[in-house]
Amino acid sequence: MLGRLNFEALVHDPITMGGIVAGILAILAVVALMTYFKRWNWLWKEWLTSLDPKKIGIMYIVVATLMLLRGLADAVMMRVQQATSVGDAHGIVSSDTFQQVFSAHGTIMIFFVAMGFMFGIINLILPLQIGSRDVAFPFLNSVSFWLFIAGALLINVSLVVGEFAAAGWLAYPPLSELKYSPGVGVDYWIWSLQIAGLGSLLSGINFFVTILKMRAPGMSLMKMPIFAWSVLCAMFLVAFAFPILTATLGMLSLDRLMGMHFFTAEGGGNPMMYINLIWAWGHPEVYILILPAFGIFSEVVATFSGKRLFGYKSMVLALISITFLSFVVWLHHFFTMGAGADVNAFFGIMTMVIAIPTGVKVFNWLFTMYRGRVRFTTPMMWFLGFVMTFTIGGMTGVLMSLPAIDFQVHNSLFLVAHFHNMIIGGVLFGYFAGIAYWFPKVTGFRLNERLGKYAFWCWVSGFLLAFMPLYALGMMGATRRLDHYEASMGWQWLFIVAAVGVAVICVGVAFQILQIVVSTLPSQRRSRLDLTGDPWNGRTLEWSTASPAPVYNFAVIPTVTDRDAFWASKQAIVDTKLKAVTQKYSDITLPRNTAMGIYIAGFAGVAGFALIWHIWWLAVVGVLGVITCIILRASDEDTEYTIPAAEVSRIETEFFAVRSQL
Amino acid sequence: MAQLDDKHQSQDSQPDSADAAGHGSIRSYTIGFVLSIALTLEAFILVLNHSFSHPVVLVLILIMAVVQLLVQLFFFLHLDRAAKAPWNIIVLLCMGVVISIVVFGSLWIMQNLNYHMLSPAETEKYMQKNEDL
Numbered sequence: 001m002l003g004r005l006n007f008e009a010l011v012h013d014p015i016t017m018g019g020i021v022a023g024i025l026a027i028l029a030v031v032a033l034m035t036y037f038k039r040w041n042w043l044w045k046e047w048l049t050s051l052d053p054k055k056i057g058i059m060y061i062v063v064a065t066l067m068l069l070r071g072l073a074d075a076v077m078m079r080v081q082q083a084t085s086v087g088d089a090h091g092i093v094s095s096d097t098f099q100q101v102f103s104a105h106g107t108i109m110i111f112f113v114a115m116g117f118m119f120g121i122i123n124l125i126l127p128l129q130i131g132s133r134d135v136a137f138p139f140l141n142s143v144s145f146w147l148f149i150a151g152a153l154l155i156n157v158s159l160v161v162g163e164f165a166a167a168g169w170l171a172y173p174p175l176s177e178l179k180y181s182p183g184v185g186v187d188y189w190i191w192s193l194q195i196a197g198l199g200s201l202l203s204g205i206n207f208f209v210t211i212l213k214m215r216a217p218g219m220s221l222m223k224m225p226i227f228a229w230s231v232l233c234a235m236f237l238v239a240f241a242f243p244i245l246t247a248t249l250g251m252l253s254l255d256r257l258m259g260m261h262f263f264t265a266e267g268g269g270n271p272m273m274y275i276n277l278i279w280a281w282g283h284p285e286v287y288i289l290i291l292p293a294f295g296i297f298s299e300v301v302a303t304f305s306g307k308r309l310f311g312y313k314s315m316v317l318a319l320i321s322i323t324f325l326s327f328v329v330w331l332h333h334f335f336t337m338g339a340g341a342d343v344n345a346f347f348g349i350m351t352m353v354i355a356i357p358t359g360v361k362v363f364n365w366l367f368t369m370y371r372g373r374v375r376f377t378t379p380m381m382w383f384l385g386f387v388m389t390f391t392i393g394g395m396t397g398v399l400m401s402l403p404a405i406d407f408q409v410h411n412s413l414f415l416v417a418h419f420h421n422m423i424i425g426g427v428l429f430g431y432f433a434g435i436a437y438w439f440p441k442v443t444g445f446r447l448n449e450r451l452g453k454y455a456f457w458c459w460v461s462g463f464l465l466a467f468m469p470l471y472a473l474g475m476m477g478a479t480r481r482l483d484h485y486e487a488s489m490g491w492q493w494l495f496i497v498a499a500v501g502v503a504v505i506c507v508g509v510a511f512q513i514l515q516i517v518v519s520t521l522p523s524q525r526r527s528r529l530d531l532t533g534d535p536w537n538g539r540t541l542e543w544s545t546a547s548p549a550p551v552y553n554f555a556v557i558p559t560v561t562d563r564d565a566f567w568a569s570k571q572a573i574v575d576t577k578l579k580a581v582t583q584k585y586s587d588i589t590l591p592r593n594t595a596m597g598i599y600i601a602g603f604a605g606v607a608g609f610a611l612i613w614h615i616w617w618l619a620v621v622g623v624l625g626v627i628t629c630i631i632l633r634a635s636d637e638d639t640e641y642t643i644p645a646a647e648v649s650r651i652e653t654e655f656f657a658v659r660s661q662l
Numbered sequence: 663m664a665q666l667d668d669k670h671q672s673q674d675s676q677p678d679s680a681d682a683a684g685h686g687s688i689r690s691y692t693i694g695f696v697l698s699i700a701l702t703l704e705a706f707i708l709v710l711n712h713s714f715s716h717p718v719v720l721v722l723i724l725i726m727a728v729v730q731l732l733v734q735l736f737f738f739l740h741l742d743r744a745a746k747a748p749w750n751i752i753v754l755l756c757m758g759v760v761i762s763i764v765v766f767g768s769l770w771i772m773q774n775l776n777y778h779m780l781s782p783a784e785t786e787k788y789m790q791k792n793e794d795l
Contacts, residue, residue: 212749240760272775273768280764327763331771343774 057123064116106169131216146601151196204238230295293430305372389425414474458508466501694737
């Protein structure tokens with residue numbers, strides 16, 4: 001009846017138990033607060049069932065932030081373990097728990113933090129930036145988001161019920177095969193990624209179509225803001241790379257569930273094929289994360305330098321070449337697997353070639369700042385920090401693209417330092433810049449700059465403290481995923497420095513949370529309200545509408561004649577009051593709220609849980625539920641509502657009245 | 663500035679009204695569905711029956727996989743009408759490029775790995791057979 005599930009699944013070691021109790025208490029506290037303030041109905045109607053991409057974007061970012069805290073807790077545990085587990089001392093967690101911790105850290109940070117922030121920011125800004133009222137498929141957008149939530153829930157359920165994978169964030173076979181990982185850990189990993197990955201694929205298609213089909217009249221591709229270009233390239237990669245992940249995970253689960261032999265050494269399978277396939281997805285994935293960050297920096301640097309972006313065409317060309325090249329470098333993740341010099345040399349050279357378009361972008365950003373009137377706001381600080389850390393990471397990357405050097409540092413902490421350099425110093429800083437930059441557009445007020453800068457300095461110095469020692473340790477021969485080493489290696493002091501670095505990063509995160517809390521306080525908020533809709537003197541269309549943007553984004557869809565559309569219109573139209581008076585509005589049709597996305601993802605999550613624990617009847621219920629919900633939604637004709645022209649006129653007149661008084 | 667064109671009003675269901683004509687009928691979907699099922703079952707039957715030699719079965723399965731790919735493109739994704747939408751052709755071409763990179767790249771890599779990881783006895787056999795040594 002309950003498959004493999006029994007009471008033993010709930011027994012854990014003390015540290016995990018502590019985490020579970022804290023987690024459950026936090027959930028209970030939130031539930032109690034929500035009930036006390038009678039906010040459940042509001043939450044359901046205004047947020048959970050909403051199809052407004054701005055609200056879905058905020059929900060993505062909230063969840064990604066929570067997952068960031070979970071992943072950060074894992075990181076702290078790893079750093080404490082490695083700093084203390086020397087010689088006779090054995091640190092704070094057992095070897096087995098340590099393996100689960102680093103597997104969970106990698107999986108959560110990539111799939112639920114980086115991807116969550118990325119889709120969140122895209123949802124918030126992309127439709128606004130291309131002058132559209134919505135995404136191409138609003139309901140699909142909600143389904144994608146809830147599938148992402150279902151995956152995130154499964155990964156957190158594994159903490160309480162059963163265990164998580166102990167096979168690393170990419171679960172290489174043969175370790176991840178039934179023979180060596182008989183427990184439910186790898187199954188949790190497979191199904192949470194499978195469900196969240198499906199959501200990502202749907203989102204990818206959705207935004208790709210949105211950019212191609214829903215741009216404002218006059219906005220040709222070469223007049224599109226660079227952020228929209230970067231999203232177009234990233235979503236292309238999502239649409240073409242995620243099916244590889246789905247197929248590979250599918251084959252691994254067939255191996256585990258049905259005794260097949262795709263990746264086992266016996267029965268004609270080949271574990272090397274898994275590594276080959278997972279990186280054929282995995283390398284484009286890295287660029288899926290970084291390209292939107294590049295786009296954000298392009299917007300930030302142009303706005304805060306008060307200049308048009310330098311080398312727009314070369315930026316677009318660089319994005320397109322990175323997109324293509326990202327599909328032909330995947331072997332550099334397994335140079336040491338045994339391929340010959342010819343194959344290794346080909347992929348090594350391809351990897352080095354990627355540094356060229358990336359370098360073009362860095363120089364373009366620097367030239368945009370050159371002779372500009374640079375304002376050192378928080379987003380700009382993140383950009384400057386990024387240029388430094390990303391260049392270090394890029395250089396170590398080019399170093400490792402030489403197969404001969406890679407043979408020395410493969411699977412060492414040097415590699416760990418390198419990819420954290422790219423993902424923290426590149427991806428995460430980019431998203432932080434994006435959140436600080438677009439925060440007023442979403443909420444209507446700016447964030448506290450002082451606390452933002454404290455957070456920035458903590459992050460940058462903490463990052464350098466935490467990861468520069470790892471480069472040295474890697475050179476000294478420390479391998480990744482090490483839970484114990486001998487004192488005679490002389491590594492401990494470097495590990496202690498790294499642990500201090502993580503502590504500094506934690507302070508940075510605390511400042512970020514404090515920044516949001518303080519900025520939201522009514523007294524603080526009043527002084528930083530954005531009544532104009534354009535707090536930074538921006539250049540692109542999202543700044544032409546009110547802050548927070550009205551539900552329909554644009555009362556009148558703008559016509560674009562120039563690359564920096566809003567900048568051009570600011571030069572042309574001097575008297576905005578006149579514009580408000582003469583404006584004629586029409587009715588606006590928008591998609592109605594629906595809970596169907598929640599139900600579909602809910603059934604998908606149930607099916608995933610059932611497959612993990614081999615509860616077959618429940619899996620059938622889950623799959624049938626998904627299909628039924630899709631049919632119900634497809635036969636629902638009443639999915640839209642209309643905002644009458646008078647209401648649009650009222651909202652817009654109010655906004656223009658406030659703006660004209662400034 | 664009343665650019666409230668149709669495109670933005672009916673963005674929920676079909677982002678481009680030109681595509682609407684390309685949606686198939688129940689009949690075309692059923693044909694596609696039955697063909698896909700038949701091609702998949704046929705592959706299973708070929709393996710279970712052992713009626714052909716191993717290499718022949720591999721080639722036949724490969725052919726059926728490609729045929730199924732085309733069936734799905736034609737009946738489910740309606741790419742027979744691609745001529746009307748340039749983006750369909752561009753995306754289709756990109757798909758071709760990506761698939762060939764992954765398929766031929768994987769074949770190249772795996773073949774190379776196999777070659778370098780033969781046991782000494784296998785290496786000797788391979789060299790006698792293929793390299794006239």
